[in-house]
Amino acid sequence: MSPLSPDAVHTVIDDLGALLLFTMILIVAAGQIYRAIYSVAAQSLLISIAAAVLATSTGNPDLWVIAGITLAVKAILLPWVLHRVVQRMNVRREVEPVIPIAATLALAVAIVVVSFQLSASLGPVRQAITGNALPVGIALTLTGVLVMATRKTALTQMVGLFASENGIFFTAMAVTQGMPLIIEIGVILDVILAALVMTIMVLRVRSTVDADIADLDRLRG
Amino acid sequence: MAACYGAGALLSLLLARWSGRLALGLSHLAAAAGAAAGLALSLGLLLGEPGRTLIQPLPNIFPFAKLSLSIDGLSAYFLLVVSVVAVAAAIYGPAYLRAHSPDAGSPRQAAQGFALNVFLGCMAFLCCAGDALTFLFCWEGMTLASYVLVVSDDRDGENARAGLLYMVMAHGGTALLLVAFLALTERAGAFDFAALRAAATGLNGPTRTALFFLALGGFATKAGVVPLHVWLPRAHPAAPSHVSALMSGVMLKVAIYGLLRFTFDLLAPVAGPLPFSWGWTVLFVGTTSAVLGVLYALQQHDLKRLLAFHSVENIGIILIGVGLAMILWRQSTGGALATVALTAALLHTVNHAAFKGLLFLGAGSVLSRTHLRNIEELGGLARRMPWTAGLFLLGAIAISALPPLNGFVSEWLTFQALLGGATRFHGPAGLVIVFSAAMLALTGGLAAACFAKAFGVTFLGRPRTSQAEHATEAPPSMIAGMLWLGALCVALGVAPGYAMRLLDAPTAALLHGPGASAVVTARGPLVLSTALTPSGANGTAISMTMVAALLIALSAMALVLRRGVRRAPPRVAPTWTCGMTPTARFDYTATAFAKPLRLVFAALYHPRREVTRETAGTPYVVRRIHYAGEIVDLAETHIYHRVEREISALSQLIRARSTGRIYGYIGFVLAALFVALLLLGVAY
Numbered sequence: 001m002s003p004l005s006p007d008a009v010h011t012v013i014d015d016l017g018a019l020l021l022f023t024m025i026l027i028v029a030a031g032q033i034y035r036a037i038y039s040v041a042a043q044s045l046l047i048s049i050a051a052a053v054l055a056t057s058t059g060n061p062d063l064w065v066i067a068g069i070t071l072a073v074k075a076i077l078l079p080w081v082l083h084r085v086v087q088r089m090n091v092r093r094e095v096e097p098v099i100p101i102a103a104t105l106a107l108a109v110a111i112v113v114v115s116f117q118l119s120a121s122l123g124p125v126r127q128a129i130t131g132n133a134l135p136v137g138i139a140l141t142l143t144g145v146l147v148m149a150t151r152k153t154a155l156t157q158m159v160g161l162f163a164s165e166n167g168i169f170f171t172a173m174a175v176t177q178g179m180p181l182i183i184e185i186g187v188i189l190d191v192i193l194a195a196l197v198m199t200i201m202v203l204r205v206r207s208t209v210d211a212d213i214a215d216l217d218r219l220r221g
Numbered sequence: 222m223a224a225c226y227g228a229g230a231l232l233s234l235l236l237a238r239w240s241g242r243l244a245l246g247l248s249h250l251a252a253a254a255g256a257a258a259g260l261a262l263s264l265g266l267l268l269g270e271p272g273r274t275l276i277q278p279l280p281n282i283f284p285f286a287k288l289s290l291s292i293d294g295l296s297a298y299f300l301l302v303v304s305v306v307a308v309a310a311a312i313y314g315p316a317y318l319r320a321h322s323p324d325a326g327s328p329r330q331a332a333q334g335f336a337l338n339v340f341l342g343c344m345a346f347l348c349c350a351g352d353a354l355t356f357l358f359c360w361e362g363m364t365l366a367s368y369v370l371v372v373s374d375d376r377d378g379e380n381a382r383a384g385l386l387y388m389v390m391a392h393g394g395t396a397l398l399l400v401a402f403l404a405l406t407e408r409a410g411a412f413d414f415a416a417l418r419a420a421a422t423g424l425n426g427p428t429r430t431a432l433f434f435l436a437l438g439g440f441a442t443k444a445g446v447v448p449l450h451v452w453l454p455r456a457h458p459a460a461p462s463h464v465s466a467l468m469s470g471v472m473l474k475v476a477i478y479g480l481l482r483f484t485f486d487l488l489a490p491v492a493g494p495l496p497f498s499w500g501w502t503v504l505f506v507g508t509t510s511a512v513l514g515v516l517y518a519l520q521q522h523d524l525k526r527l528l529a530f531h532s533v534e535n536i537g538i539i540l541i542g543v544g545l546a547m548i549l550w551r552q553s554t555g556g557a558l559a560t561v562a563l564t565a566a567l568l569h570t571v572n573h574a575a576f577k578g579l580l581f582l583g584a585g586s587v588l589s590r591t592h593l594r595n596i597e598e599l600g601g602l603a604r605r606m607p608w609t610a611g612l613f614l615l616g617a618i619a620i621s622a623l624p625p626l627n628g629f630v631s632e633w634l635t636f637q638a639l640l641g642g643a644t645r646f647h648g649p650a651g652l653v654i655v656f657s658a659a660m661l662a663l664t665g666g667l668a669a670a671c672f673a674k675a676f677g678v679t680f681l682g683r684p685r686t687s688q689a690e691h692a693t694e695a696p697p698s699m700i701a702g703m704l705w706l707g708a709l710c711v712a713l714g715v716a717p718g719y720a721m722r723l724l725d726a727p728t729a730a731l732l733h734g735p736g737a738s739a740v741v742t743a744r745g746p747l748v749l750s751t752a753l754t755p756s757g758a759n760g761t762a763i764s765m766t767m768v769a770a771l772l773i774a775l776s777a778m779a780l781v782l783r784r785g786v787r788r789a790p791p792r793v794a795p796t797w798t799c800g801m802t803p804t805a806r807f808d809y810t811a812t813a814f815a816k817p818l819r820l821v822f823a824a825l826y827h828p829r830r831e832v833t834r835e836t837a838g839t840p841y842v843v844r845r846i847h848y849a850g851e852i853v854d855l856a857e858t859h860i861y862h863r864v865e866r867e868i869s870a871l872s873q874l875i876r877a878r879s880t881g882r883i884y885g886y887i888g889f890v891l892a893a894l895f896v897a898l899l900l901l902g903v904a905y
Contacts, residue, residue: 111895
């Protein structure tokens, strides 16, 4: 019935997981904002491919919708918005890390190792899950947050947020063969809203007081 | 009904760009149609087939819960209350909004039309909700829509602050409700009320009581019970007047519905009386609200604010009935008395909706014509706005619980229930109930004094400002809205026996006992009686119709007698004022009228008074006297200000520790998550 055998799906998802981890490392290692944006766009593209693969194998029409939305919103719309914002700001193209990028990479490696360790201890739960998707999902989520925590500028923090959302998506897809459609749509709306609000904040703060979000710590009384 | 409200909301959105005037008209028309549909549905259910429960499944938008509407007697009764006032408000609204804020742009008018429809729709569906999820959704929708309406009226800081306070308090209440409902749904594993009922049977005593107090806190915040009432006198006057009528007349009642549904239907133990603490707590807060509400109302000189405080009072009276019903229900000695108490509470619900709606609409007419809310600046409006004055007087008589209008009927029933209850309990319990009855009597008297002030200062005497002098009568559609509620006040007052049939289904559904009409109108529909004494003999009985007829006959007789004895033609002359020309400043002011009571209750009011004289050189020539006085709200100063101080002290403390760096906070969260994963994740 299904055009793909379970084993083939397994392999494809595992491979995609490896690619996802690779894009994550690209995001962490990116020294320029543009690179980080392109990497997160590529990552979203991979997520939507994974959704499409799962959709063909399970025959669940909701997954097709999710794949389409992910492609349209996360792989095209949001990176484009970020790109525009960087162009509008026209300065400070580097990511301004809090700690050196090499140190961040080391932390990311630690996170990935711990994620695999953790999901290995989940034993019986893991049997029901498609391959190595669970540790990859956890690693993506945590590394996204790590990116948010180690960057000063709001734009790179947004990139981290998207990566983290991608991780949550991937975990959900792999674990439950897709969450209910309404929840997925809700999560996507969340991301869009967050992006909108942060974009407006960044542009407004810059145009009125000529400061970045990171400088807001001067506001404390 | 849903279609009408939905259409109203959509239409006002669609027409927002094009024509605000049209959007306003059409959205109110749709609201009126929706309310009429609700009226027909509830009347059909209450009169046609009492005892039947209508169940209508809703489309499944959530995979984890089945949504449904279920309309039993109680739901239908509150749907009736909602619809009755909604009809009046929808008729009244467009003309009011046009007259009150003629310069409002189309987006604002469309937003008001949209929010009104959402507000009404949510209240109607809340009463019909068949599961906790629908209930909570409608509850939230109701709060948000009314918030939009509160801040929509005038764009000044006062409204925005009132709206913010309302929002904070309402969400505090909603949080309590969420906890109460989710605790039940979590046990039940489903959201529909039947499953919750089944889950509640397995609860132990303390848990049940804890859930009850959570729900009581949530519903009492919405109902504006002292000391959770502080938002009410600010938010209600800020809304457009027909929305004030809805908020005071209906939204508070929806909270009462929630309390009844949650307590009697969902949470009550399978057999035996309700836990001791429930009823007595409700009785106590009801009595406190009634007395304090009317006392604070007395000292208000803002017409709408005064009415808002009276809502606090009337909710108190309703809660006295509810509390008594909780105490007496399934008591071996209680008998039919619980039914009487609940009947009194439910009847006062619809009565208060009718007369408070009427009064707010009347106040709105005055406001839209004079743009003044302070009654000290009004006066002499009875000649200029005869219809409004007459209808306001009708509402004032009703709310003061004077016969032959509806307020008297339900307060009489509450008294009967209280006095009957006092005979059932010996010792301190009986005394508490008698004390509550005494407080209710005090409340009635003070309410009458308050409305003598409000009506007298606003409508009688001479106009004190030029706006009041040049006021004209409100347009016919506004009068029509008020007439509908006024007619209801008279009908419910003169022939309350017929209304008892409407109460059959809700009382029987809640108490699983005899219906209201079997107890209260056992001696025919024209006589209200309470079969209270244990020997079975009838207790007190009263026929409102006879009372009304008697009153009419007496006044006719007085008129005839006066005609008969009049010999000399009347001579019209100005009032004698020791030879001075009378001016408007000679009239009684509201502050002066309320002064005796301010002195008597000084311990509660903590009045502050400041008089400064401007003299011309010598102390004997006084040019000007400034008088400033204010009273404080005890709950506000003693509870809220203290909490406010604590919170700001705490936030100062936190501010000293915080770095203000966003990435720092995120890193902190990440580290905490990581540690938690390492510690707890591996253990399994």
